[in-house]
Amino acid sequence: MGVEREDELEGLIDKLWWIFLDKVRKKYLFSWDSVPGDDDEKLKQFLRDDLDISWAEDVEINKSDDDKTIYIFKDENSAEIKIDKKKEIATLKIRGGRTRDLIVKKEEGKLNIYGRKKKRGPGARSAELGDEVDLFLPQIRALFLMRNPKFPEFIYGPSCRGARRNALTILDNVETLPDLFCYLVYKKNDKSLSRLINMLFREIMEINKEGLLSVENVYTDPPEHIKIALKLKECAECFGVEANHPICYHHAGTLTGIVSALWGKKLYGYETECCAAGGDNCEFIIETNSEEHEKYLNPGKIDFSLHKRLEDTLDRKIHRSIGDEIDLRYYQLVILNSLIENPTMFRESSHLGGIDYGKELASFLQAHYNKKGEELFDVISRYYRCLKHLRIEIKKGADEIRAKEVAEISGLPKNELFLGFLFGELESLFSAIRKEVVIENKAFENDDLVITFKKQE
Secondary structure (H helix, E strand, C coil), X not given: CCCCCHHHHHHHHHHHHHHHHHCCEEEEEEEHXXXXXXXXXXXXXXXXXXXXXXXXXXXXXXECCCCCEEEEEXXXXXXXXXXXXXXXXXXXXXXXXXXEEEEEEEECCEEEEEEEECCCCCCCCCCCCCCEEECHHHHHHHHHHCCCCCHHHHHHHXXXXXXXXXXXXXXXXXXXXXXXXXXXXXXXXHHHHHHHHHHHHHHHHHHCCCCEEEEEEEECCCCCCCXXXXXXXXXXXXXXXXXXXXXXXXXXXXXXXXXXXXXXXCCEEEEXXXXXXXXXXXXXXXXXXXXXXXHHCCCXXXXXXXXXXXXXXHCCCCCCCCCCEEEHHHHHHHHHHHHHHCHHHHHHHHHHHHHHHHHHHHHHHHHHXXXXXXCHHHHHHHHHHHCCCCEEEECCCCCEEXXXXXXXXXXXXXXXXXXXXXXXXXXXXXXXXHCCEEEEEEEEECCEEEEEEEECC
């Protein structure tokens, strides 16, 4: 299926946004009046299944005498849920920094607590791989493409436009209106404006495991000028990466696109601090002035430490409080946003980037696993499963690779355009095994991707 036209690619990007936002739906959790008590199991199930809190199985649950706080604890682990004075919002705080706003509704004389419902998107993969991939996968794709000086703009621009185009859907999910945003700007009510933006972003970002977002400051003086400072902890785009420049162009574009849609005017976003460049957090500015934004999109050469990041991934040294994996739709969105601006250049750059990465990966895997007495042939499939990228079958002596449940195209059209980096990567890996080969043919057989190789002439 061909999807090289811009409108078709935009349609796929919008589809991924809908899958993201489908997770942000109301879900009944428990009755405030029945905890502790009959709804204890429902509360524990929410903590365990929705928030991936492993220690929530056998916990003690108490409530304060004033009926405003629920305490949950086990050994050194703890959490609390505090209801506000108006009994409209309950805030869950987990030891370690995670927070989640819950919805309170008074129904038939009871205070019922609602959260947001997760839903698996179409094309869901098997339980072995699931619908998430390791953080390293989207990171390495973006970093190798950033070796082309034009790619920061190609990531930021489409991310911004896609988010802006889908902003009304976001607003519908969080039950707010652009008119309220503009009213708060006009009234210079920066405190309420900060809370509104927090409501818009925080839960969506946390559900998709993109990071823990908070609004630090909002300036609206004069009203025609707006400047918003946001902080993102444990950012999926750069967590564990070491680079010489801020690299979170996808999030800068996405956040700017949503706020631009809210205000109805074009705004400019850039990163002032990045974990990859030595910062404690990733910090973004969204404002009406464009000067710093232009500098941000022209960083010069971006250098990063590949081997350390790869070793940390394979040795499981990367640990975020919200997990070391990310929704595979996020990964697909990064690819499509890069692709839409210039499909021809993306195809060429992706394939060349994949070849370069595959060479470095082959060398690294040989050195990394050699101490365990394993050969490269035996560890490649384990490497891909470790990243939850795909399942791969490689037969000794054969000139064929069969890949299943490939993350780049799960739930999307089976199109080679999305797979340029992977093709280059596999070509280099297979060359390390069979000595200098190139891809001869690529074909889809049902849900499998079959790649055959031949000797390089």
